[in-house]
Amino acid sequence: xxxxxxxxxxxxxxxxxxxxxxxxxxxxxxxxxxxxxxxxxxxxxxxxxxxxxxxxxxxxxxxxxxxxxxxxxxxxxxxxxxxxxxxxxxxxxxxxxxxxxxxxxxxxxxxxxxxxxxxxxxxxxxxxxxxxxxxxxxxxxxxxxxxxxxxxxxxxxxxxxxxxxxxxxxxxxxxxxxxxxxxxxxxxxxxxxxxxxxxxxxxxxxxxxxxxxxxxxxxxxxxxxxxxxxxxxxxxxxxxxxxxxxxxxxxxxxxxxxxxxxxxxxxxxxxxxxxxxxxxxxxxxxxxxxxxxxxxxxxxxxxxxxxxxxxxxxxxxxxxxxxxxxxxxxxxxxxxxxxxxxxxxxxxxxxxxxxxxxxxxxxxxxxxxxxxxxxxxxxxxxxxxxxxxxxxx
Numbered sequence: 001x002x003x004x005x006x007x008x009x010x011x012x013x014x015x016x017x018x019x020x021x022x023x024x025x026x027x028x029x030x031x032x033x034x035x036x037x038x039x040x041x042x043x044x045x046x047x048x049x050x051x052x053x054x055x056x057x058x059x060x061x062x063x064x065x066x067x068x069x070x071x072x073x074x075x076x077x078x079x080x081x082x083x084x085x086x087x088x089x090x091x092x093x094x095x096x097x098x099x100x101x102x103x104x105x106x107x108x109x110x111x112x113x114x115x116x117x118x119x120x121x122x123x124x125x126x127x128x129x130x131x132x133x134x135x136x137x138x139x140x141x142x143x144x145x146x147x148x149x150x151x152x153x154x155x156x157x158x159x160x161x162x163x164x165x166x167x168x169x170x171x172x173x174x175x176x177x178x179x180x181x182x183x184x185x186x187x188x189x190x191x192x193x194x195x196x197x198x199x200x201x202x203x204x205x206x207x208x209x210x211x212x213x214x215x216x217x218x219x220x221x222x223x224x225x226x227x228x229x230x231x232x233x234x235x236x237x238x239x240x241x242x243x244x245x246x247x248x249x250x251x252x253x254x255x256x257x258x259x260x261x262x263x264x265x266x267x268x269x270x271x272x273x274x275x276x277x278x279x280x281x282x283x284x285x286x287x288x289x290x291x292x293x294x295x296x297x298x299x300x301x302x303x304x305x306x307x308x309x310x311x312x313x314x315x316x317x318x319x320x321x322x323x324x325x326x327x328x329x330x331x332x333x334x335x336x337x338x339x340x341x342x343x344x345x346x347x348x349x350x351x352x353x354x355x356x357x358x359x360x361x362x363x364x365x366x367x368x369x370x371x372x373x374x375x376x377x378x379x380x381x382x383x384x385x386x387x388x389x390x391x392x393x
Contacts, residue, residue: 001348001352001354001355002344002347002348002354002355002356002357002385003055003355003356004055004056004262004355004356004357005054005055005356005357005358005359005382005385005386006049006054006055006056006057006058006090006092006262006356006357006358006359007045007049007054007057007058007358007359007360007361007374008057008058008059008060008094008264008358008360009041009042009045009057009058009059009360009370010059010060010062010069010070010072010363011038011042011059011060011062011069011070011071011072012038012068012069012070012071012363012364012365013030013034013035013037013038013041013068013071014037014041014366014367015028015068015286015364015366018282018283018285018286018364018365019281019282019283019285019286019364020282020285020289020312020315020316021282021312022282022286022312024289024308024309024310024311025067025069025289025290025293025308025309026067026309028066028067028068028069029066029067030066030067030068034068035066035068035071038071038072039078041367041370042059042072042078042082043081043082043085044367044371045057045367045370045371045374046082046085046086046089046091047085047086048371048374048375048378049086049089049374049378050086050087050088050089051378052374052375052377052378052379052382053088053378053382053386054089054374054378054382055089055090055356056089056090056091056092056122056356057082057089057090057091057092058091058092058093058094058124058358059072059075059078059079059091059092059093059094060072060075060094060095061073061074061075061093061095061096061097061100062097062130062133063100063130063132063133063136063137064132064133064136067290069290069363070363075091075093075094075096076093076096076109076110076112076113076121077113078091079091079093079113079117079120079121080113080116080117080121083116083117083118083120083121089120090120090121090122091117091120091121091122092121092122092124092204093110093121093122093123093124093125093204094124094204094206094226095124095125095126095204095205095206096110096123096124096125096126097125097126097127097128097133097134098125098126098127098128098150098151098154098155098158099127099128099134099137099139099140099141099147099150099151099154100128100133100134100137100139101154103153103154103155103157103158103161103174104157104158104161104176104192106125106154106158107157107158107161107162107192108192108193108194110123110196110201111162111192111194111195111196112194114196114197114198115194115196115197119197119198122202122204123196123201123202123203123204124203124204124205124226125151125154125155125158125203125204125205125223126205126206127147127148127151128141128147129141129208129294129295129296130294134147148213148214149172149173150173152217153171153172153173153174154173154174155217155221155223156169156171157169157171157174157176159201159221161192161195162192162195162196162199162200162201163199163200163201165191166189166190166191167189167190167191168188168189168190176190177189177190200222202224203221203222203223203224204223204224204225204226204262205218205223205224205225205226206225206226206227206228207225207226207227207240207244207261210240210243210244212243212247215243215244215247216247216250216251219247219248219250219251219253220251222253224260224261224262225244225260225261225262226261226262226264226358227240227241227261227262227263227264228264228331229264229329229331230263230264230265230266230329230330230331230332230333237263237330237331241257241258241261241351242257244260244261245257245258245259245353248260255353256351256352256353257350257351257352257353257354258350258351258352258353258354258355259353259354259355260353261351261353261354261356262356262357262358263347263351263354263356263357263358264357264358264359264360265330265331265332265333265357265358265359265360266280266284266287266326266331266332266333266359266360266361266362267332267333267334267340267359267360267361267373267377268280268283268332268333268334268361268373269335269336269337269340269373269376269377269380269381270335270336271336272335272336273334273335273336273339276334276335276336277323277324277327277334280323280332280334281323282364283361283362283364283365283369284323284326284332284362285315286362286363286364287362287363287364288308288320288321289308289309289315290363290364291363292304292305292308293305293308293309297321299321300320300321303318304318304319304320307320308320330343330347333359337376337377337380337381340377340381341381341384341385344357344381344385345384345385348385359377360374361373
């Protein structure tokens with residue numbers, strides 16, 4: 001039963017034009033003033049969500065993106081600010097990229113934010129996917145195995161710090177605390193100050209590769225998973241959802257299908273499906289331009305990815321996936337309020353353990369459109385989903 005409805009704002013500015021006919025992703029360069037508009041944009045999104053009864057706004061940590069796509073380097077600082085401007089919504093770290101932090105600093109900063117916002121900040125961790133970001137902070141991303149190994153040790157440290165009155169850790173990357181004399185005694189353990197008020201800490205992580213190792217690590221720590229790209233019967237995401245249920249069971253966590261997951265959908269509402277498709281297509285195309293070269297659009301060849309960066313003519317002749325195919329696969333909800341509501345209720349009935357979904361707009365969508373769409377979803381679709389929730393309670 002869907003209980004929580006949120007959205008993701010990864011921190012993109014309003015671009016002058018979007019889609020295959022616009023500027024190639026790597027050719028976008030913006031001024032400081034333009035890049036800094038993400039903060040007022042986040043404020044507007046948070047306030048529209050709060051007034052419409054949404055549950056959580058997720059934001060993503062990214063760095064050095066002069067292209068204007070993902071421009072929020074510190075989710076926790078912004079989360080505290082947004083919590084002061086709103087009354088009810090929670091602010092989710094979707095996600096803090098652990099390999100760009102020292103694990104103890106991440107643990108301290110989250111605990112501080114959680115306390116200052118009266119527990120309205122939700123913890124989330126990820127391994128990262130931008131080589132420019134992670135490698136610039138001195139940690140591995142090109143070497144995927146080294147990245148995962150570092151990430152897993154960092155999360156182990158963070159959870160020890162959260163949940164132990166005092167602790168020590170010896171691993172490949174960290175010895176905590178160091179063996180040093182301190183004020184008349186030999187240091188053996190340390191205590192995180194402050195620690196989160198809510199323990200155990202609710203933690204979320206993106207499910208991307210959905211490897212056995214990755215899912216097992218999450219289940220071992222009781223971490224919940226976020227799946228982007230929606231879900232459709234027989235699709236790849238449905239297979240991941242079934243694997244997640246199986247692996248959780250191996251760790252003693254019994255759930256209905258969809259338990260301890262949040263499924264994300266891109267959406268666009270209009271008065272007809274045709275109108276919705278036409279309006280959403282350039283946003284779909286811009287999103288692909290940004291993410292395909294990073295390996296985040298599955299099934300593309302190297303040649304197709306190369307064509308995306310060469311301009312409109314090449315992209316349009318590269319036989320790339322279409323928005324219509326994304327709608328058919330279930331990753332995009334595009335149409336009237338009635339048709340989108342129907343699809344979400346079908347999802348709810350298919351995954352009885354599913355309690356959380358994200359619905360939102362992709363990178364490239366202007367602020368005006370985001371606010372209109374969130375407002376319309378909140379008024380015309382969300383009450384019908386929540387009505388189902390209360391009627392079955």
